[in-house]
Amino acid sequence: MDLDYRLDGPDNAPVLVLSNSLGTRWSLWDAQVETWSKTFRILRYNTRGHGGSPVGHCQLTLEKLGQDVVALLDHLHIARAYFCGISLGGLTGLWLNRYAADRFERMVVANTAAKIGHYEAWMSRAAQVRREGLSALADSAGSRWFSEAFLREQPAIVEHFKQDLRHLSAQGYASCCEALANADLRDEINALSCPLLVIAGVYDPVTTVSDAITLVQQVKHSELLRLPASHLSNVECSTTFAQSVTQFLTR
Template sequence: MEDLKLFTAGDGARIAYRFDGREDAPVLMLSNSIATSLRMWDGVMSDLVEHFRVLRYDTRGHGASDAPAGAYSIDRLGRDVIELLDALHIERVHFLGLSLGGMIGQWLGVRAPERIERLILSNTSAYLGPAEYFDGRIAELARIAGIADMGETAEGFIRNWFPASMIEQRFPFVDAFRKMVLETSPQGLAGGFAAVRDLDFRRSVALIDRPTLVIAGEHDTVTAASHGEAIAAAIPDARYVALPCVHLPNVEVRDAFVDAVRAFLIRP
C-alpha cells in the first residue's frame, strides 16, 4: 500500500503503519479487528481526515506486519502501540479500537493512560471465553498449510461480521473483508486468538480514568451488546452508544458510527 511504513518493535517484529490527514491536526490512532488489516477503516477515512491526523497500523500477525510464531499477549500488543508512538515521538493520541483493537484500547487505558487523550472502545469485550473455544480455533489453524487454505475460516468470520442479507447480496465491502481474512497469516491469527483467550479485564477496566466512549452493535453475536454495557458501567463517566448493526459499525452503519466518533472527540 502506498505510504505504508514499518517500524521494529522491541522484540524485533516489524509493525506496518501509515498516516493520513494534515500534520497539524490532533492524532487519532485506529486499531483493527482480528483477521483484518488497517484497510478495514478505508470507508470512514474521508470523514476522519477532515478533523484528525489519522494513524493506522496493522496489529502484529495481520496485514503487512510480521506474524511471529507463538502465542501473543494483550500486553505485547499494547506495548507495540506504545513503542510505535515512542518511535514517532507522539506523546498522546485519541485511540479508537474495534474488537481486538478495543481490547488493546482497554490495556492502554489501564496501563498507559498518560498516552491517551480520549478512548473509544467499539464492539469489544473485557473477557471473551471460554478458553477451550480459542484453543480449538488455534489447533485448527495449526493444521492449515498456508493462506490458500483459509477459505472456511474466512466464511466463519464473514457470518459473524455481517447480516445475512448483506452477505447474500454480495455487497462489495463484504468481499473486501473476506479478502483481508484470506490474506491473514494462519500463524498470526493463532497468535491473536491466544491474546483474546487470555484476556480478562473484567475487574481492571474500572481503573480507566480517561474520557471513554463505548460503542456496541445491537445484533453483535461475537462481542455482544451486553459486553459493551458492562464495560461502560465499569468505567467512571463512560458514554455508551448501541448501534443497529452486527460487528462492524464502521461499515454497516457507517454514518451513525462516524457521527458518534466525531461527537465524542470534537468537543464544543
C-alpha cells in the same frame, strides 16, 4: 519499529490511532478516513500477525499488543493521541486505558469486551487455523461479522472482507487467537480513567450489547452507543460511526 503503519491527514492535526479487529487490516477503516482526516492526523497500523506486521519471536499477549501502540507513538514522537479500536483492537484500547491512559486524550472501543469469548474456543480455533489455514474460516466469517440484512444488501463488501481474511497469515491469526484466549481485564475495568465511548452492535453475536453495558457500568467517564449492526459496526454503519466518533472525541 517493525509494525506496518501509515499516516493520513494534515501534519499539524491531533493524532487518532486506529486499531483493527482480528482477521482484518488497516483497510477496515477506509470508510471513515476521509471524514476523520478533516479533524485528525490518522495513524493506522496492522496488528501483529496481520498485513505487514510480523508476529515476532515471543508469544503474543494483550500486553504485547498494547505495548506495540505505545512503542509506535514513541517511534513517531507523539506524546498524546486519541484512539479508536474495534473487537481485538477495542480490547487493546481497554488495556491502554488501564496501563497507558496518560498517552491518550479520549478513547473509543467498539464491539469489544473486557473478556472476549472463552479460552477453549480460541485455542481450538488457533489449532485449526494452524492445521488447515484460513480458507474455511473465511467462508463462514460473513455471518459472524455482518447482520443478515447487510449480507443480503452488500455482498460485494462482505466478499471483500472474506478475501482479505483468506490472504492473511494463518500463523499470525492463530497467534492473535492465543492472545485473546488469555486476555482478561474483567477485574481491572473499574480502574480505567481515560474518557471512553463504548460502541455496541445490536446484532453482534460475538461481543453483545450486554458486554458493552457491563463496561459502561464499571468505567468512570464512559458512555454507550448502540448501532443497528453486527460485529464490524464501522462497516455496516460507516457514516453514523464516523460522525459519532468525531463528536465524542472533539467534545
